[in-house]
Amino acid sequence: MTGSFPLGDNVEVAIDAITESAKSVALAADPDDKRVHSALLLAYEICMQAADRDEVNGDRWTFAALAIRQSYDRLTSELPEGHAIIRVPEIAPFAPGDVRALLSSLISQLVALFTRAVNLESLSPWRRLTWFSVITQLDQALRELS
Secondary structure, three states: OOOOOOOOOHHHHHHHHHHHHHHHHHHOOOOOOHHHHHHHHHHHHHHHHHHHHOOOOHHHHHHHHHHHHHHHHHHHOOOOOOOOOOOOOOOOOOOHHHOHHHHHHHHHHHHHHHHHHHOOOOOOHHHHHHHHHHHHHHHHHHHHHO
16 A cells, blocks of 8 residues: 555654664663663564555565564563553554665664673573574564565
């Protein structure tokens, strides 16, 4: 359904949300930080909206969204109840192609954060395994978006 929505400044709203999320992730040192969880949920929401709008690559957006959601679910499944209650800003309709590169950059930034944490032997081996699983899922999302 590409082009059937009035885009106007909506692309800017999506771009601003991704940019702000990237800034927040840059400040996070802990993969279990709510800013990281929020970035994952934002990436998921953007992919799902893009899947609805991109007639040509909708399936790739859907697969990317599912990989991101699986990474989020895996990441939060062992955390205490209520730890990851996050509200993602509502994103108005946008043209999927306009956010692909920026969204891929955000996901790459998340992969780098999780990779740094996995390599810290002083952290919990169980969380490190979880984070490694998250990296695998996010790598899949990046492949879908490339």
